[in-house]
Amino acid sequence: MKARLAASAALALGVALGASGCSMITYQATTEHYDASDGVSANVGDLDLRNILVVSDDGVDGTLVLTIVNNGEDDVDLDVQVDGGDTVTIPVDAGATVAFGVDAAEDIDVVEPIVLEGIGVDPGSLLPIYFQYGSAEGVEKQVPVLDGRLPEYESLVP
Incomplete structure (x- = not known):
């Protein structure tokens, strides 16, 4: 009787560990950051650059599309330099979120996208x-670099 009880307890413990312990040894993909859209993201100091x-x-010419979140307490001027060429400076107020060329929520400043001249990089x-x-x-x-084939980007072609 004791052997049967011990075997049942061991089997129950084995099933419980097998059913719940896989998260201890399995890779958790949800812990990895990824860009959920077509663009890439970066962090520069207090600025979060998204999509x-x-x-x-x-x-030949391209429209720069991005969203900038200033998490700092100071206004900053973000310098954007394309492949060693000219530099474009973007002012970003402290605590502000600015979207260039995309639709955004009410609390986000939406401004005209920035046209980059002479990029020399084909779509794709x-x-x-x-x-x-x-x-x-x-x-x-x-x-x-994307082209205007997708409806969300066709109005952004320079």
Whole structure:
């Protein structure tokens, strides 16, 4: 009788561990950051740059699309440099969220997208863009270049 009870308890313990213990050894994909849209993301100091992409039909000129969230307490001027070329400066107020060329919620400032001239990268390629402000360490991202075939991007073609 005792052997039967011990075997039942051991079997129940084995089933309980087998059913619940897999999360201890299994890779958890939900802990990994990913970009849920077509663009890429970056962090520069107190700035969160989200869904960065360029829209171009001919690869000559492109529209920079992104959302910037300033989590800091100071206004900043974000410098954006495309593949070693000219620098575009974007002012971002402290605590503000600014969306360039995309529809956004009421509390987000939506401004006209930035046209980058002479990018020289065909749609479907990646364009190196460097982001930096003040003394914060900058970051270079490989930004996807898309064309206007998708309805959400057709109005953004320069």
